[in-house]
Structure formats: C-alpha cells, structure tokens
Amino acid sequence: MKNNSMVIIGCIVLAIIIWSIPLYKLPFEMPMMLFASIKVFSVLILIIVGLMYFLNSLNIKDEKKKVKASSKLKNNKTNKTSSNFIEIVWNGKETMSKTFWLYCILITGIVSLITGMLSPLIGNYLFIVPMVVIFWSNIGLWNSSSNYKAKQLNKKKSYGWATAAKFYVVLSFIYTLSQAGFIIRDY
Helix, strand or coil: CHHHHHHHHHHHHHHHHHHHCCHHHCCCCCCHHHHHHHHHHHHHHHHHHHHHHHHHHHHHHHHHHHHHHHHHHHHHCCCCCCCCHHHHHHCCCCCHHHHHHHHHHHHHHHHHHHHHHHHHHHCHHHHHHHHHHHHHHHHHHHHHHHHHHHHHHHCCCCCHHHHHHHHHHHHHHHHHHHHHHHHHHCC
C-alpha cells in the first residue's frame, strides 16, 4: 500500500512539473504539438495509475466484504434479491465515498469528456447525456449520504461528511443547470 502511494505521489509531482513549464522557457526547441502531447500524456498516465490504485483498493475491500458476507450467509441462509448497479446507486445502497468518487467524479468526468469531444461533431444537444449521468449520480449520493447519516446517528457519531455530500449535490445541481442554461441560450 505504501509503495502504491509513492507511485501516485510521484506521478502527481511529475504531472505538476510538466504542466508548470511554459513552452517559451524550454532550454531547447520543441514543436508545440509535441509539448502539448507530452502534457496530455502525463495526465493520462496519472489517471491510469490513479484508476489502477483505486480499483486495487476496491478489490481488497470487496474481498473482505465477500468473506464477511459468506460467513453471514452460512449463518442466516437468506437470499438477497439482486438488482443492477443503476438501481443500487440510485437507492443509495453503495457507500457514500464510493458513490462520490467513482460515480459522481470519475464516471461523470469520463462521460462529460467524451461528450464534450463529440459535441462539435454531433451537436450541442449531446449535453443531455452528461446531465442524465450527473442527475443519477447526485441522487445516488444524496440517498447514500442519508443512509450514512442514519448509520452514524445510530452509532452516536458525527455525520459531517453526509452534510458535506449534500452540500456538494446542491452546488452540483446549480452548476449543471447554469451550464445547461448557457447551452440552451446558444440555440
């Protein structure tokens, strides 16, 4: 775990260094497209390393949950009804941190990036796709933060992260609606 953290910190430092160097201060001549490609490549490497670390941490947590679930299943012999991940996130059955980082940040960012790159080719009405994803992930975050708050109150502990998550959802909706207003106004 410690080695993975050092790799991520190293990648972040490298990306910051590469992005902080202005083109005109390079000690040698480099075509602008090549330098821009290096900058984009550094961010892609950072994203890939971060995703690998994140998925690795999810895998470790999932293995621990499977061990606990199998021991509980042997004791209870109850069957759970399965549903797809869209319903699971929407109903707030995922953890609040996983909903925020995976669905609200990562998935929304990827969908927004792809639709932003495709919108000049297809049209600005493509903004509906990330709005749907943002709406879905934010409702899921709201519901999972409510569940987190209830669990923390049962334990008689602080629930500040649940309040912060709901504050994020409100700001995200305001920002998304204002951006949609700008896009619709251009039609």
